[in-house]
Amino acid sequence: MNMISNDHIIDVTETTFLQDVIERSRQQPVIVDFWAPWCGPCRMLSPTLERIAKEANGSFTLARINTDESQHLAMQYGVQGIPAVKMFRDGKVVGEFVGALPEPKVREFIKQYAPNQSDLILTAAQDLARMQKWNEAEAAYQHALSIDPRNAMIALELSKVQLRLGKGTEASALLEAIPSEAHEADMAQKLLPVARWMCNTPVDRAQEIDRMYAEAGQLACQGRDAEALDGLLSVLRRNRSYHDGAAKQIMLGLFELLGTEDSLVREYQRQLANVLF
Numbered sequence: 001m002n003m004i005s006n007d008h009i010i011d012v013t014e015t016t017f018l019q020d021v022i023e024r025s026r027q028q029p030v031i032v033d034f035w036a037p038w039c040g041p042c043r044m045l046s047p048t049l050e051r052i053a054k055e056a057n058g059s060f061t062l063a064r065i066n067t068d069e070s071q072h073l074a075m076q077y078g079v080q081g082i083p084a085v086k087m088f089r090d091g092k093v094v095g096e097f098v099g100a101l102p103e104p105k106v107r108e109f110i111k112q113y114a115p116n117q118s119d120l121i122l123t124a125a126q127d128l129a130r131m132q133k134w135n136e137a138e139a140a141y142q143h144a145l146s147i148d149p150r151n152a153m154i155a156l157e158l159s160k161v162q163l164r165l166g167k168g169t170e171a172s173a174l175l176e177a178i179p180s181e182a183h184e185a186d187m188a189q190k191l192l193p194v195a196r197w198m199c200n201t202p203v204d205r206a207q208e209i210d211r212m213y214a215e216a217g218q219l220a221c222q223g224r225d226a227e228a229l230d231g232l233l234s235v236l237r238r239n240r241s242y243h244d245g246a247a248k249q250i251m252l253g254l255f256e257l258l259g260t261e262d263s264l265v266r267e268y269q270r271q272l273a274n275v276l277f
Helices: 017-026 040-056 071-076 103-113 117-130 134-147 152-164 168-177 185-197 208-221 225-238 242-258 263-276
Strands: 009-011 030-035 061-066 084-089 092-098
Touching (some): 017 084, 030 040, 040 103, 084 103, 092 103, 117 152, 134 152, 152 185, 152 242, 168 185, 185 208, 225 242, 225 263
Antiparallel strands (some): 084 092
16 A cells, blocks of 8 residues: 555645645645534545545645635635535635545545546446457456445446346356445445356256256356346246245346346346246
């Protein structure tokens, strides 16, 4: 891990404002935190801003302005309540919020105006996935995850791409490692049955229903989604509780993987309902 310098978290006064905020913002984004020592919400927000600034490692500067000591600046920039956070770029305010927002909202605000290296790589990966360039998207997500290895969202998106490539083993490892308290945990549990099923079931089974189940998994590995879904429906028509409901859970997981806007999902949701009900 790189050592973080405090050069990116600075205290600014009316005397240093022009150089430390206006001029610096022409080179990189500067977030100005208008605060005061007596302000309770300021004491809640400031540690969040400082933590994110340290993580960003120079993608933006956090400038702290004590409004008790810099009242002219507060008036000049229309600060009527604190904490007041303003994002400066090219010498101008381009975004702002007031109050002690929760950390996810603060991160969302900062990402909009001051994306870090991981954010930029992640955006590229998402664009590649939307274009169904799965191999390139996998490489980009792996790069993003190497920079931010604890990011459950990146891990989840990488696992989805690996499932589209038929890499069930790799996807399983990622999905199983997503913490249960993470926002992404629910989706991970829906995708796990798909990951465990893909490419890991031998087709030389004695029972025909077992062969159908395994062959559907092979088809899914090859990206032949409609044929894989047809195979699972055939299994369910013979035994709706096959493998303790695994076939149904896999179909539901495939729906999540493909997305609700996919025409296949709408069609096979209807067919699944007809089989089950």
